[in-house]
Every structure is written in structure tokens, then in C-alpha cells.
Amino acid sequence: MERVLITGITGGQGQLIAQHLLASGRGEYRVYGVDRKPWPGRPREIRMTVADVGTRKFEDVVRRVKPDCVVHLASVRHFRVHPAVRHEVNVVGTKSLIDFAVEHGVGQIIVNSSSYVYGALPDNPYYMDESFPLSVSRTYPDVRDLAEMDMVATAALWQHPEVAIAVIRPVNVLGARVNSAIGKYLRREYVPTVIGFNPMLQFIHEDDLARAFATAIRSRARGVFNVAGAGALPLHAAIPRIGGTALPVPEIVLRTMVRTMFQWGLYPFPPGAIDFAKYQCTLDDSRFRETTGFEPEHSLAETFDDAHL
Amino acid sequence: MANSKRKSSKPTTTRPPQTSAGDGLTSFIEGLRPEFLQQIEEDVADRLARIPTKLNEFGYDPWGLDIRSVQSAMVAATVLYRYYFRVEVSGIDNIPDGRVLLIANHAGQIAIDAAMIGAALVLEAEPPRIIRGMGEYWLPTLPFVNEAMVRTGSVVGTPKNCRDLLGEGEAVIAFPEGVRGMNKLFSERYKLQRFGYGFMRLALATDTPIVPVAVVGSEEQAPGVANLKTVARLLGMPAFPITPTFPLLGPFGLLPLPVKYRIHFAKPMRFRGDPDDEDAQVKRKVAKVKGRIQKMLDKGVAERQSIFF
Numbered sequence: 001m002e003r004v005l006i007t008g009i010t011g012g013q014g015q016l017i018a019q020h021l022l023a024s025g026r027g028e029y030r031v032y033g034v035d036r037k038p039w040p041g042r043p044r045e046i047r048m049t050v051a052d053v054g055t056r057k058f059e060d061v062v063r064r065v066k067p068d069c070v071v072h073l074a075s076v077r078h079f080r081v082h083p084a085v086r087h088e089v090n091v092v093g094t095k096s097l098i099d100f101a102v103e104h105g106v107g108q109i110i111v112n113s114s115s116y117v118y119g120a121l122p123d124n125p126y127y128m129d130e131s132f133p134l135s136v137s138r139t140y141p142d143v144r145d146l147a148e149m150d151m152v153a154t155a156a157l158w159q160h161p162e163v164a165i166a167v168i169r170p171v172n173v174l175g176a177r178v179n180s181a182i183g184k185y186l187r188r189e190y191v192p193t194v195i196g197f198n199p200m201l202q203f204i205h206e207d208d209l210a211r212a213f214a215t216a217i218r219s220r221a222r223g224v225f226n227v228a229g230a231g232a233l234p235l236h237a238a239i240p241r242i243g244g245t246a247l248p249v250p251e252i253v254l255r256t257m258v259r260t261m262f263q264w265g266l267y268p269f270p271p272g273a274i275d276f277a278k279y280q281c282t283l284d285d286s287r288f289r290e291t292t293g294f295e296p297e298h299s300l301a302e303t304f305d306d307a308h309l
Numbered sequence: 310m311a312n313s314k315r316k317s318s319k320p321t322t323t324r325p326p327q328t329s330a331g332d333g334l335t336s337f338i339e340g341l342r343p344e345f346l347q348q349i350e351e352d353v354a355d356r357l358a359r360i361p362t363k364l365n366e367f368g369y370d371p372w373g374l375d376i377r378s379v380q381s382a383m384v385a386a387t388v389l390y391r392y393y394f395r396v397e398v399s400g401i402d403n404i405p406d407g408r409v410l411l412i413a414n415h416a417g418q419i420a421i422d423a424a425m426i427g428a429a430l431v432l433e434a435e436p437p438r439i440i441r442g443m444g445e446y447w448l449p450t451l452p453f454v455n456e457a458m459v460r461t462g463s464v465v466g467t468p469k470n471c472r473d474l475l476g477e478g479e480a481v482i483a484f485p486e487g488v489r490g491m492n493k494l495f496s497e498r499y500k501l502q503r504f505g506y507g508f509m510r511l512a513l514a515t516d517t518p519i520v521p522v523a524v525v526g527s528e529e530q531a532p533g534v535a536n537l538k539t540v541a542r543l544l545g546m547p548a549f550p551i552t553p554t555f556p557l558l559g560p561f562g563l564l565p566l567p568v569k570y571r572i573h574f575a576k577p578m579r580f581r582g583d584p585d586d587e588d589a590q591v592k593r594k595v596a597k598v599k600g601r602i603q604k605m606l607d608k609g610v611a612e613r614q615s616i617f618f
Contacts (some may be wrong), residue, residue, distance in 0.1 A: 122447075122449040122450045123465055125464075125467035125470045125473075126371065126372055126469075126470055127371070195452055196455070198455075200373045231365045232371060233365065233367045234456075241367075279449060300365055301367075
């Protein structure tokens with residue numbers, strides 16, 4: 001029986017991965033979890049400890065459990081904390097987790113990164129593969145820690161050739177349980193957009209992403225992988241599909257509006273995020289499909305049908 | 310009118326058909342629409358229906374093409390094609406099936422030449438094709454332009470986009486003169502400017518036949534008197550042309566003169582060699598394509614009686 005330790009297990013994606021492993025593995029996996037907050041009503045099979053990644057308590061869990069695989073989902077994606085905290089948790093936390101896990105004989109580490117690390121730039125080609133530079137800090141410096149976290153994990157790939165490290169860069173995740181940035185943005189009643197811009201966005205169903213993680217575990221895939229769902233559609237087609245109304249605003253007005261509202265805590269994203277509503281950041285996922293045999297099960301339409309809360 | 314008849318005969322309408330002001334206006338405009346426009350709409354729809362596309366359930370292909378946008382753009386282009394530029398085409402049967410790279414001269418301040426070649430491929434090629442344009446790098450940053458470009462089948466001209474589209478068996482058009490050609494001065498008309506080499510490396514790497522295309526007419530449509538490079542740099546534009554009417558009449562000053570377009574398609578050229586050859590090697594192959602286009606241009610210019618007829 002393989003012991004899988006999931007950090008950030010109480011998040012929507014963590015819960016789905018845990019449940020998917022239990023349901024699909026037929027007793028193949030024993031699932032352990034750590035998170036900052038408890039998971040009331042969790043399935044009995046899941047053993048959980050409330051602890052912060054990087055603390056002694058967390059390290060103790062690793063020593064006791066001796067996981068075969070660590071799935072690292074714990075990261076800060078919101079902007080309600082000081083950037084130093086994001087850096088501490090996302091970059092330093094990931095680095096120390098990988099080092100500690102490797103030191104204690106963990107054979108497989110899967111790190112959840114993001115498609116945002118590539119950045120939304122006007123000269124992005126469609127369907128970028130994993131070799132494209134991580135350019136997000138050029139226009140969206142507030143999330144540079146995500147790119148750094150990704151690079152910490154990819155650096156570990158060559159530092160520890162004996163460990164099956166996989167860095168997963170999923171496209172926009174939608175679903176009823178996962179709390180994704182794109183979900184938060186698209187589920188607004190009025191969705192602010194930039195007049196005259198309508199980029200193609202890729203989406204993956206939260207169940208498909210949970211399956212992708214399970215597939216990565218099972219195949220012991222090693223490397224950096226883009227993970228995408230069934231397809232892409234323009235932002236202005238996605239907004240009414242979720243049920244909202246697009247509110248196209250001239251860019252200069254939108255930037256001022258977003259900057260002010262973000263400073264006052266009235267809008268969840270800093271102005272750098274606007275570029276993702278202007279330019280595409282679409283990923284080529286053929287490496288993951290070819291390495292692991294993964295295929296998304298949910299169509300684009302189903303992904304949107306299931307996105308309603 | 311056919312439209313209102315169809316509406317009132319709908320079986321679901323049990324109450325007396327309500328006519329709102331908007332409906333009345335729509336059918337009024339419908340009635341005003343001249344016969345020839347309806348004919349064009351049908352022609353274009355018939356031709357487009359014969360072109361296989363890879364649309365998802367929301368009606369978009371992976372590069373953001375939307376057949377409804379292609380239809381409306383093609384109606385406008387066909388009006389220009391038939392009645393304004395009165396395009397004459399020769400050698401269109403030279404376009405082979407499957408992936409092909411069309412290489413043409415570029416002129417006239419705005420990319421009417423691309424639109425007319427695209428219209429020719431829909432209206433006159435057997436079977437009809439939708440051309441995929443390789444856009445200038447600054448086009449994605451322009452509001453509305455970026456979307457119009459993508460919905461009608463073009464993409465920003467990165468090597469990756471070109472390779473992917475050729476991989477799907479598409480007909481891709483590129484203008485290796487780029488801005489150098491587009492904004493050339495009137496005195497430089499029909500003198501091909503320096504060609505980029507990228508298209509040849511891609512053709513070699515993907516084993517794609519090249520069809521040289523010569524457009525006669527476009528180089529007189531908006532005679533450039535000067536190109537103010539400093540102004541262009543300040544405005545972040547690739548060029549700032551001065552023509553007899555631009556910027557004198559504002560953006561409308563870029564509207565082209567009703568020149569007669571003659572488009573010549575040459576027999577496909579096939580090249581073999583290492584796509585990573587040094588520039589000097591690739592240059593020789595590029596020169597062959599450029600020479601073929603220049604020859605067709607010279608012949609076309611010599612044979613015509615008038616710029617306008």
C-alpha cells in the first residue's frame with residue numbers, strides 16, 4: 001500500500017484528489033493530509049494533522065508517516081497577506097518541503113504550480129509547451145512567487161535525479177468545490193473586462209485535474225507538465241456561460257479602478273491580473289498526455305455546467 | 310419578407326405576434342439590403358460550408374477562429390473583391406491540397422492584400438480554403454483589431470503558431486517583407502524589400518510547399534510619401550506612413566484607392582535542406598522565392614494597361 005501525503009488537503013482540489021485516490025485505488029493508497037485548518041466530516045480513511053508546512057510539527061508527520069509520495073498543494077494564491085508571507089509560504093516553504101522530503105527518503109514529489117507562470121503577453125503563441133520562459137513577473141509582479149516556487153521545484157528535478165519530481169502546471173480550473181482565481185473572477189455578477197480584448201482561455205474540470213494528479217502519482221511521471229482540459233473558448237463566451245454579465249471598460253479606466261479597489265480591499269486581484277483578460281496564455285499539454293496517457297473526461301460544456309456553485 | 314414570415318409561422322407562437330420597435334427596424338433594414346448583398350451572403354455561406362473546420366462545441370477552433378466572424382468578414386471582403394478592387398486571379402489551381410505556405414509581396418499601408426488573397430481562396434479555389442494569416446507582433450495589443458484578426462483565422466506570427474497550423478494541414482500566408490513592405494514608399498512600389506528568413510526555415514522544418522504570390526494593384530492603393538520612424542517609435546507603432554490623405558483625413562485617410570487588383574499564384578516550390586543551416590544557405594533559397602515573386606510582379610505590371618482598370 002502506497003502512502004500519499006497531501007499538503008493543503010482541505011482545499012477543494014486537495015479533497016478531490018484525496019477522495020479520488022481512495023475511490024479509484026481499491027485500497028492501493030493510504031491518504032494522509034496536513035493543512036492549517038481541520039477538515040470536518042472528512043472520510044474516515046484519511047488521516048489528517050493540523051500543521052503548517054515547514055514547522056516541526058509538519059516534519060514530525062513526515063518522519064512518522066514515511067510517505068512514498070508527497071503532493072504539495074499548500075500555497076497562498078490570494079492577496080490578503082503581505083507579499084513577504086506569500087514568498088515565505090510559496091517559495092521558502094516549497095524549497096524546505098522538497099529538501100526535507102528528499103532527506104527522509106520520499107521517492108515521489110508532486111508540486112502544484114500554475115499556468116499563470118508563463119504570463120499573459122501579447123506575443124505569446126498559442127499552446128506554449130513547458131520550455132517557454134516563465135514571464136509572468138514582467139507584467140504581473142504580484143505573483144512572481146508562483147514562478148519562483150515553480151523554479152524551486154524544477155531545480156529540484158536535476159538536484160535529485162533519484163526522486164520522481166513532477167511539477168504540474170494546470171490551466172484554469174473550474175468546478176463547484178475548487179476555489180480557483182478564474183472561478184472567483186468569472187462568478188462575479190458583473191465581470192470587468194477590457195474593451196476590445198477577448199482572449200482564448202483554457203479550462204479544466206476539477207475532477208479531471210484530480211484525476212491528472214492521480215495519474216501523475218500512478219505513472220511516477222518525472223518532469224514539468226502542462227495539464228489542460230478539453231479545450232478553449234473566448235473570455236466573452238465564458239462569462240455568460242457561467243451566468244454573469246461582462247462589463248467591458250476602457251483599459252485605462254479599468255486599471256485605475258482595479259488599482260484603487262484592490263488597495264481598499266474591494267476587488268480580489270491586483271491590476272497585473274488584467275493582462276490575463278487581454279492576452280492568451282494557452283498551454284500545450286501533449287507532454288503530459290504522452291507520458292502518462294491522461295485524457296480529460298469532461299467536455300468543455302460539462303466543465304461549465306458543473307462550475308455553478 | 311421571408312424573415313418575418315418565418316417568424317410568424319413558428320409553431321410555438323400561440324399569441325398574436327408582437328412587433329417591437331426593434332423588430333420593425335430590423336426587418337426594415339433587411340428590406341433595404343440590396344439583392345446583391347443577399348446573393349453574396351449566400352455565395353459565401355455555400356463556399357464556407359465546404360471547408361472542414363475543427364470547431365469545438367462553442368463554435369471556436371483551437372486558434373480562436375469563429376466561422377460566423379469569417380462569414381461576416383468574407384461578405385465585406387467579397388464586396389470589395391468584386392466591386393471595388395475587381396480582383397482578377399490567375400494560377401489559383403497551383404495551390405496544393407494540405408499544408409501550404411503562401412508567400413506574397415506586402416504593400417498599401419493596411420493589409421487589404423491579405424484580405425483579397427484570403428477572399429480569393431474562399432471564393433475561387435477548388436476546394437475553398439480559409440487562409441491563416443501570420444500577423445504583425447503589435448496587432449495583438451490593439452483593441453478590437455486583435456479580436457477581429459483572431460476570429461477570422463489569423464494569429465500572431467510566431468514560429469510556433471505557424472508550425473502548429475501547418476501541422477494541422479492549413480494554408481498559411483506570410484509576408485516576409487513585413488512592415489518594410491507594408492509601409493514602403495510609392496517610389497519603391499513593386500520593388501520587394503528585404504525578406505525575412507523565418508518562413509523558409511519553417512518550410513524546411515515542416516517539409517511544406519511554398520506558393521509564391523504576386524499582388525499587382527496593392528502597391529498603388531495608398532501611395533506612401535514618407536514614413537516618419539521617430540513618430541512611429543513615439544506612438545509605439547511599427548511605422549507612421551504619410552500618404553496624400555493620411556494623416557490629413559484622419560484614419561479614413563488610410564482608405565485605399567479603387568485600384569484594380571491582379572493576384573498571380575505561381576506553381577508550388579519545394580525546398581530541401583537543414584532548417585538550421587546558417588543564414589547564407591537559407592538566404593539562397595529565400596532569394597529563389599523572392600525572385601519568382603519579383604518576376605511575376607514585373608510581368609504583371611508590364612502587362613496591365615492601367616492602374617485602375
